[in-house]
Amino acid sequence: MRNKINEVFQTDIYGITCEALSAAGDNLEVVRQMVNAGIKIIQYREKDKPKKEKLDECKAIREMCKPAGVLFIVNDDVDIAILSKAGGVHVGQDDLPAEQVRKLVGQEMVIGVSAARPAEVEDAIARGADYVGIGPVFPTGTKSDAGELVSLDLVEYIAKNYSIPLVAIGGVNDGNINEVRRRGIPCSAMISALVGHENIISQVEEIRKKIAASCF
Numbered sequence: 001m002r003n004k005i006n007e008v009f010q011t012d013i014y015g016i017t018c019e020a021l022s023a024a025g026d027n028l029e030v031v032r033q034m035v036n037a038g039i040k041i042i043q044y045r046e047k048d049k050p051k052k053e054k055l056d057e058c059k060a061i062r063e064m065c066k067p068a069g070v071l072f073i074v075n076d077d078v079d080i081a082i083l084s085k086a087g088g089v090h091v092g093q094d095d096l097p098a099e100q101v102r103k104l105v106g107q108e109m110v111i112g113v114s115a116a117r118p119a120e121v122e123d124a125i126a127r128g129a130d131y132v133g134i135g136p137v138f139p140t141g142t143k144s145d146a147g148e149l150v151s152l153d154l155v156e157y158i159a160k161n162y163s164i165p166l167v168a169i170g171g172v173n174d175g176n177i178n179e180v181r182r183r184g185i186p187c188s189a190m191i192s193a194l195v196g197h198e199n200i201i202s203q204v205e206e207i208r209k210k211i212a213a214s215c216f
Helices: 002-008 027-036 051-068 078-083 098-105 118-126 152-161 177-182 200-213
Strands: 013-016 041-044 071-075 088-091 110-115 131-134 166-168 188-190
Touching (some): 027 051, 027 200, 071 078, 071 110, 078 098, 088 098, 118 131, 152 166, 152 177, 177 188, 177 200
Parallel strands (some): 041 071, 071 088, 110 131, 131 166
């Protein structure tokens, strides 16, 4: 998967789980719908569940993602990413640095790092990240410590000046996804904009209609 990383991140939607916000059911049902909707990158993000429960869910999710060619990424929990044989792991600025994560996960697993400033993007690249999540771009209630917003002008600057694959994160929904795409980031992470709907497949179809109808 790592040798196709640039191609993979040309996709439009990067789906993220959050069972507490889900109107579609548990995480396995959410992922099933995401896969059936044609989402090609899915991240498992659960902060408060016991480790064993997270591991069991991640193993089941990997089995759904693998035959569909979906890149399955685990948020924060490097150990669970390894044990579940996920395709990737995503870490924040206060987590293990990417070069240390690489020592644990090996050469094949994709590593993503969150960043909010050009200096953090440069640091992530220097440490060996495969992609960078830029944000929060819009206000979000999903993460209590999300930090200051990254302006769309700064999003555009980062997109123009760094060749590493980028993902817009934080508050992206069907009403603003094209604002990010216009600034040069084709791939946007979504949590509540997806899992907040009972029918995720239908919601993805609506988002893609809006993308297709955009005039840029």
